[in-house]
Amino acid sequence: APGLPVLELPAWDCLPYDRVSPGSDAAAKRLDALTAMIALAKKPHRAVILTTANALLQRIPPSELVEAQTFHARPGNQIDMNALVSRLETSGFERVPTVRGIGEFAVRGGILDLFAPGWTEALRLDFFGDTLESIRVFDAATQRTTGQRKSMALQAMSEVALTPETISRFRRSYIEAFGAPQRDDGLYAAVSEGRRFAGMEHWLPFFYERLETVFDYLPDTPVIFDHLAHEALAERHTLILDHYEARRKQADGALKDAVPYKPVAPDLLYLSPENLITSLGPREAIDFTPFDAPDVGAKKVYHAGSRHGRSFVEERADPNANVFDVVVKHIADERAARRRVVIAGWTEGSLDRLGQILAEHHLGNLKQVVTLAEAEKLEPGQAALAVLPLESGFETEKLVVVAEQDILGDRLIRRSKRKKRPSDFIAEASALSAGDIVVHADHGIGRFIGLRTIEAVGAPHDCLEIHYAGDDRLFLPVENIELLSRYGSDTAEATLDKLGGGAWQSRKARLRKRLLDMAGQLIRIAAERQMRSAPPLVPAEGLYGEFAARFPYEETDDQQTAIDSVRDDLAAGKPMDRLICGDVGFGKTEV
Incomplete structure (x- = not known):
């Protein structure tokens, strides 16, 4: 829908029934979208809400409670600063010495800094007593003021608000579901004391009298399912059930003194695909399809009026053909037929390169557009370049889009290596087999025994148990798994190191000396090369x-x-x- 505002509702960026909470960025985007949806329901206007199968199946807090957590203020208002600090803490904000990222706040005398979801920059609230004197915008990286605000709307950072009511309801629901808690149940103890606990969002149904769905927030809004969306919903629900069963079985194998993970029933936290269809109610629901297909009963199937554009695969495979000459002729033919043409590149760099090549093959007079909405305003027969994330081109009655991949072949992307998230740790640890030889960066060669849950500082932690010489044992938290690497292929000759022994450090020191010697040689060679x-x-x-x-x-x-x-x-x-x-x-x- 070119030209319409778009709201994005992401899913939690952690696994179902995880021990970690959703990341602050994902949580912020979700609360931002939910707040916008509430406003949209009150003052309807045309907009598009984009979400995923994962997010659609997840139940969410009641809209009136999300709205109640939104705080509005403007200079001149009387505000109890201590009450505001308490509100920030119960809403999921983290108190820090200096604000650097979303979800953080800091207090220095009569100044309160905070960085809330939906904001591109942080705000600095300047108080004189209980009077809010000014709201200044500042750069979290440099801490420098960049502007002023006349007002602010502050929403929660977490879908769990720790209020006396939600804490009481959690305690009651937890006991009803699992019986009396163990004395060292970290989750129950933390929530009872009004403290946030890692992963507490996975017990969301226990905090509220009821949960809602995306459909409850916008009861009369039509829903459009993309092609294969129903298959994605079914796969996601299967994954949820698998994780639930894995947690239940994991509790059976927990150590005697450990508090097992007690997962809530899937139907309390998630919709099943069948529940989802029921939740649609009488609203209009449409399935997008790339094919001409009839409606199926009450289910509407919609073909958007476009078709796949021309692919130049044959010309790319023909050693006697120049694919760029063929592309230029194709575009010229479409322009002669008074159709608008857009050549889409995936990035600025690739589009510039493609434009230069086509210009050398005598394709000129190309405009530049940013969106398809702008492309529709081109004069008939005009051609333009645009950066658009399209895997393939398409054609309508009046518009032809030629994608970079149509010309050059399938776009292939290598997954870049990224820092491991906590949600990845258990899966990686589970990939190790009992008895595998591993190398710890600080302690050397050991033998992996298995994944264990142990109590530390009153809370359960998933750890990797590693044995060393002399029956020494190391319990490594899964969040530190990057300290481990697999031993080489020939493990039969591996000799286990002793925890605290000097052999491993001696080997590292010898290797470090060899590397320094090699570096000296390289420096001498580099000096000669420069001459x-x-x-x-x-x-x-x-x-x-x-x-x-x-x-x-x-x-x-x-x-x-x-x-x-x-x-x-x-x-x-x-x-x-x-x-x-x-x-x-x-x-x-x-x-």
Whole structure:
């Protein structure tokens, strides 16, 4: 729907029945979307709400309680600063010395800094007694003031509000579901004391008298399901049930003194696909399909009037054809037929390169548009370039979109390595088998025994049990799993280290010395290289662009940086001095 405002409602970014809470970014985006949906229900206007199968199946807090947690203020208001601090803490904000990220607040005398969901910058509230004197915008990175605000709307940071009412209801529901809690039940103890507990959101039904669904927030809004959405909903529900059963079985294998994870019943926290269909009620529900298909009973099936655009796969495979000449002719034919044409690239860089190549093949007079809404305003027969995340092009009666992948082939993306999230840890630990030889960065070679739940500081923690020589044992929290690596393939010759022994540190010290010696040699070689010269090598841009376009993978930021650096080296008039490093399959060959 070009031109309409879009709200995005993401799902929790953690696994079902996890021991960790949703990340602050995901929680902020969810509360921002829920608050906007409440406002939309009160003052209806045309808008699009985008969500996922995961988010749609998840039950959410009642709208009136989410609305009640929203706090409005403007300069001149009388506000009890201590009451505001208490409100922030019960709403899920974290008190810190200096505000750096979403969900944090800090207090310094009569100044309160906070960074709330939905805000692009943090706010600084300046109080004189109980009077709010000013609301200033500041950059969380530099702490410098960048502007003023006339008002603010502050919403919660978590879907769990720890109020006397919700705490009482949680205690009652927890006991009804699981019986009297153990003395060292960290979750029950923390909530009873009004403290937040990691992963407490997974017991969301216990905090409220009832939960709602996305459909309850917007009771008369039509719903459109994308192609294969129902299959995605069924797969997600199966995953939820699998995790629930895994937690139940894990409780049976917990250590004697450990408090087992007690999962809430799936139907309390999630919708089943059948419940979801029932929740739709009499509202209009439409299924998008890429095919011409009739309605099925009350179920409406809608073909949006577009079809797949032309793919140039045959021309790419023909060694005697130039795919760019064929593309230019195709675009010229469509323009002659008075149809608008958009050439879509995935990124600014790839679009610039594609535009240069097409220009060299005599495709000119191209405009630049940002959205499809702008493309619809082009004059008939005009062509334009746009950055659009399209895997393939499409055609309507008046518009032809040619995607980068149609011309160059399927867009292939390597998954970039990222910092491990807590939600990934249990899965990785479970991938280890009992008896595997592992290497700890600080303690050396040990034998993995299994995943154990132990009590620490009054709370249960998932740990990896590792045995060392002399029957020494190490319980490593799963959040520190990056300290472990697998031993080489030949584990038969592995000798276990002793915890606290000096052998492992001695081996590391010897290796460190060898590396320092090698570094000295490299420095001497680098100095000699700087004294020499070489002929500069600069490729012709047009030919280089066509050559680069033949590679099917989209360059990552790191790849592009490496490519640019190598080209600079070749043109510098010095012998090359660069090593391209990367994991197997991460694109060194393309560089």
